[in-house]
Amino acid sequence: MEAVLTDAFEAQRPRLKRLAYRMLGSVSEAEDAVQDAWLRWTRAAEGVTDPAAWLVRTTTRLCIDRLRAAKAERAAYRGPWLPEPLIEPLEDPVERAEDVSVAFLLALERLSPLERAVFLLHDVFDEDYAAVAETLGRTEGAVRQLASRAREHVRDARPRFSVDRQKALELAQAFVAAAAGQDMQALAALLARDAIMVTDGGGKRKAALRVMVGRDDIIRLLEGIAWRTGGLPGVERFETVRVNGLPGLVLHLADGPETLAFEPGEDGLIAAIYAVRNPEKLAHLAADASDGS
Incomplete structure (x- = not known):
């Protein structure tokens, strides 16, 4: 049994x-x-x-x-909050990119726990309203109202266009190469004018305490880091992966790992960069490495 x-x-x-x-x-x-x-x-x-x-x-x-x-x-929470990165191989990923993207998960954060549960069970996992109502101990009518409110919040969070995987990967790698060479002009050329950069250190590791908005804002941040530290942090090695369905990297730096997820825009430039530096959110990477996975 x-x-x-x-x-x-x-x-x-x-x-x-x-x-x-x-x-x-x-x-x-x-x-x-x-x-x-x-x-x-x-x-x-x-x-x-x-x-x-x-x-x-x-x-x-x-x-x-x-x-x-x-x-x-x-x-x-100190500074911007990002979800704990979900790392997958580039080939044959398990997760649908649009259902684990950072933007989508951040949209879910704006929902109440019940709204989130209803939306995920019905719209993502295809449970019917009757089953969702039983799960949550609510009437079917109440569940439908919760689902409607939830959709209003997440409607624009999923990618509205597809980007060639290889081109997106090349964009991510070009960013790291430019950063390693401290080439600010090359970095600026990779960013959309209205790009954003979100860095999550959780107060446990150095990170920007607000969202960087716009190409110039991001470059000023990187220039400030280079000025304070004598150069951008050196990357000892990196792995090319999918981070929450986006082309991304696991960077191994002197002070520990960091993940970067790059959201490409319609113009072929980087629309968003999501960097997770909080060591508590990266502990599962060390566990995976120790398991040999």
Whole structure:
């Protein structure tokens, strides 16, 4: 019986992790939520007639509890907040880029926990309204209203156009090459005029405490870093990956790893750069490396 219960849970684990990551914006917290769901499953599974529905319902409620508990912590976060980076290989990614993009996850952050749950379950994971209502203990009418409000917030967050993967990758690599050579003119040429740059250090590592808006603002930040440190931080090595569905890099610097995600614009230039420097959000990268994955 134990093997049957384990197999039933493992069959749903990938879906549960995908749901929990979108709910929480954190790889590590998503894994913890799914582990909590497993512990509850071991105590209740024998009386469950629909394991998939039960596990989705339990994981969703656990994530809602975590979001509510973290509300004060999020409000006191130092500097811009970015989701914990989701790293995937360039080829054969598991996740749909538009469903894990930084812009999309930031849009989800503006929703209440219930709105987020409804939107993800119905619009992303294709649950019908009746099932979502049962999961959340709400009426179907209330769930439909929550979904409608949520869509208003996330409507413009998904990419509106596609960019050739190879061209986007070349753009990311060109940025790193220009940064390594401290070539500010080359860096400026890669940025759209209205580009933004968001750096998340969480108060635990140096990072801009506001969003940089516009090419000139970003270049001034990079020039300031170079002036204060005698040059832009050196990259010991880097890996080319997908970061939240975008062309990205894992940089290995003297003071630890950093991830960069580059959002290309319609004009073929960089529209947004998302840099995660908070070591707490990069711990899973070290764990993956130690596992040899």
